[in-house]
Amino acid sequence: MSAIANRPPxxxxxxxxxxVSYQLNGGQELLNDVSFTVARGETLVLLGRSGAGxxxxxxxxxxxxxxxxxxxxxxGRSTMAWDPITLRRxxxxxxxEIGLFPHFTVEKNISLVPRLExxxxxxxxxxxxxxxxxxxxxxxxxxxxxxHELSGGQRQRVGVARALAADPSILLMDxxxxxxxxxxxxxxxxxxxxxxxxxxxxVVIVTHxxxxxxxxxxxxxxxxxxxxxGIYSPKEFLESTEPVTAAYVAHLRMHEGVEGGx
Amino acid sequence: xxxxEFFLRHQREILQATVEHIWLVGVxxxxxVAIGVPLGVLVTRRPWLSKPILGGANIAETIPSLALFGxxxxxxxxxxxxxxxxxxxxxxxxxxxxxxxxxxxxxxVDAAVREAARGMGMTEEQILFQVELPLSxxxxxxxxxxxxxxxxxxxxxxxxxxxxxxxxxxxxxxxxVNNQLILAGAIPAALxxxxxxxxxxxxxxxxxxxx
Numbered sequence: 001m002s003a004i005a006n007r008p009p010x011x012x013x014x015x016x017x018x019x020v021s022y023q024l025n026g027g028q029e030l031l032n033d034v035s036f037t038v039a040r041g042e043t044l045v046l047l048g049r050s051g052a053g054x055x056x057x058x059x060x061x062x063x064x065x066x067x068x069x070x071x072x073x074x075x076g077r078s079t080m081a082w083d084p085i086t087l088r089r090x091x092x093x094x095x096x097e098i099g100l101f102p103h104f105t106v107e108k109n110i111s112l113v114p115r116l117e118x119x120x121x122x123x124x125x126x127x128x129x130x131x132x133x134x135x136x137x138x139x140x141x142x143x144x145x146x147x148h149e150l151s152g153g154q155r156q157r158v159g160v161a162r163a164l165a166a167d168p169s170i171l172l173m174d175x176x177x178x179x180x181x182x183x184x185x186x187x188x189x190x191x192x193x194x195x196x197x198x199x200x201x202x203v204v205i206v207t208h209x210x211x212x213x214x215x216x217x218x219x220x221x222x223x224x225x226x227x228x229x230g231i232y233s234p235k236e237f238l239e240s241t242e243p244v245t246a247a248y249v250a251h252l253r254m255h256e257g258v259e260g261g262x
Numbered sequence: 263x264x265x266x267e268f269f270l271r272h273q274r275e276i277l278q279a280t281v282e283h284i285w286l287v288g289v290x291x292x293x294x295v296a297i298g299v300p301l302g303v304l305v306t307r308r309p310w311l312s313k314p315i316l317g318g319a320n321i322a323e324t325i326p327s328l329a330l331f332g333x334x335x336x337x338x339x340x341x342x343x344x345x346x347x348x349x350x351x352x353x354x355x356x357x358x359x360x361x362x363x364x365x366x367x368x369x370x371v372d373a374a375v376r377e378a379a380r381g382m383g384m385t386e387e388q389i390l391f392q393v394e395l396p397l398s399x400x401x402x403x404x405x406x407x408x409x410x411x412x413x414x415x416x417x418x419x420x421x422x423x424x425x426x427x428x429x430x431x432x433x434x435x436x437x438x439v440n441n442q443l444i445l446a447g448a449i450p451a452a453l454x455x456x457x458x459x460x461x462x463x464x465x466x467x468x469x470x471x472x473x
Contacts, residue, residue, distance in 0.1 A: 062381055088383030099378025103396050113382055163383070172381075 012076035013037040014170055014202035015061055019070035022056055030056045032127030032215040032226040033070070033210055040169075043196060044231075045209065045217030045261070052063045052223040054206040058172050061204065062091045072168070089113055092201075096175035098155050100147040106132070106158050107143040113166040131161040153184040160192065164199070173205045177212065189215060214238070222248075268442045278433070280450050281285025283427035286417045286452075289349050291410055294356035296424020298409075299402060301357070303390065308428045312365070319358040327416050330354065348417070348425035356409040367398025400470040403422055407462035414455040418447060428454075 015038040022031040026137040031053045038044045044053040060072050063079045071078045079087060100109050107128045114124045132139040134155040147155060156177065163171060175194075177185045193216060196203060207213055213220045214234045222229040222237075222244060229244050237245055269276065305312045305371040325333070330351045335341045340350045371394050379389045395402075421429030435443030 064377070064381060085383045085385055088381060090383075093378070093381035094380070095374060095378060097372075097374030099372065099374035099376075101375060101379075101393060101397075112384075116382075116384065116388065225309075 003163070014040045014075065015204065016073040016075070016076075017057070017060075018059075020067045021058060021069040022053075022060060022065060023068045030105065030226055031060070032105055032224075034228045036202060036221060036228060036231060038202055040202055041200045042218045043216055044219050045202065045213035045222055046206045046221045047213045048223035049208060051225075053226040054062070054223050055174055055206075056226075057223070058174055058186075058204060058206050061170075061172055062088045062093060063090075065205065076134075087170060089117065089166060090168055090170070092165075092168040092171040092173070094159050094163045094173040094176045096178045098159040098179075099206075100155060100158060100162070102147055104146075105143065105146070106137075106145050107148070108163045109147065109158060110165055112162060117166060128161075132158075133165060134164070134195065135161045137161075152180050153188055156188055157191075158194075164201075169202060170203045171203045173203065175207055176205065178209075185212075192216070203222055210248045214252075229245060265442055265445060269446065272446060276446055276450060279426065279430055279447070280454070281429045283414070283417055283429075283454065286345065286348055286352065286420060286425065286427050287410065287413050287458075290352040290356055290413050290417070292348065294353045294360055294409060294413075295406060296404075297353070298357045298360030299364050302361045303395075305361065305365040306368045313422065316358075316361060316365075319354075319361055322354040323358045327351065327355070327419045328422060330418065335423070344420075344424040345397065345426070347423055348420035348427075352413050352417055356413050358402075359405040359412070360402070363407075363408075364398065364402050367401030368394045370401065371397045375401045400466050403462060403466040403469060405457060407466060410462060411455045414451060414458060418451055422426040428467070435437065 017034050019038050019114070020031060020034045021029065023029050034053075034057065035124060046057060047055050051072075060067055061074065061077070063072075063082065063084045066080065071080065072081070074082065074087060075090070088213075099113075104112070107125075110128045110131055110155075111124045114127055128143065129139040134141060137154060137157055142154070143149075147158070148150060150158065156179075160176070163173075177188055180188060188213065196216075203216075205213075205216055214237065217234060219231055219233055220237050221231045230240075230242065232240060232245065236247060241247070242251075301315055303452055305315055322330070324359070331347060334347050334351055337347075337350075340346050375393060376389065377395070379393050417427055418429035421428055421433050430452045431443050431447030435441065435445075437449065
């Protein structure tokens, strides 16, 4: 505790997990004593197989779930001390199914959080336009369309734009590119990478794609059965001789860059 | 005397009975939507209430309508006036399709949409009014349509307790073994039901969210 208190204000990590466990009501443990920090501006990828607890960890950050034990700190404050609505509006959130509102136009989808925050009408409109251009969509063409009129890749871009709308300092992404075909995924990944370099947000991405985690992550947190097996830089990850990482690297070598064949 | 002549001769009475009928059905629908939609929402929020609420509405549905009017007769405020009694009984019948469709409509909203809404910091109230209800509007309306058609039919029985409406002709015709009288009640009631069904289904299609 004292080490934390001694940090100068504003320099605390963006996100910190302290001995966090999460159990379902039935007692099944989805997350078991997990601790890590995410520094400001870095992109942490949580990598692991299905059921490893990646999504659970992500949802603990914006308090869609609450820890059974331990605490999650966002900007130095326990999520339980935050008002959940304020916390969530302060954090962008993108999920695999995207969850665009089918009855809203693209523009209305993107400007949801600004409208909830009562931004002025012209500022909201300008922001929506700016965001569309930022994710590479022509605002004049797409603003008034409905989600069902978009392709998968376009929907994904709108999802990212929506998450960035109120300029949150933290962005959470759950399998954000998972539903896209390999070519589109590569494209959207590269765009996102460029965007991320420009915006310098703190990003946490959940994925089961090894190559995606190596491309996008500044660090990779490997999760296994509710525990954090280790945190590596992409280079460390590739060079690691631990059996857990070795299995992933072997898989990657086998598929030689055309990862995502499953 | 042909049926047409009969209708023309009694057009004022028939019109009056039709207006009474529409009034009974109209008030019933306003009440049952005002009660049924919130109950339908409640069922999705508190699943343990689903059995008692839907079960209760189901039981009301199974009571023969004539008997239900009889059961409500001794109830203090309701039994005092025939139209109150009739509207109360009709509302009980209309509730089930509305509650059921409201809860089905809301449960049918894509879980990803709901999760995105929550994750972006919408309050429960905002999720309900800006996302869930708009997206289930056409399903709710389908329930209202079924309930309306049902109510128009059952409302003819309200004449048995003196609440007026098109049932007056039917009961009188039955007593007098006069087919023309029966048809003077039955034909307008059937036309009302068809008209309501048509109008509400047009509205329902218009409100259906795009996929």
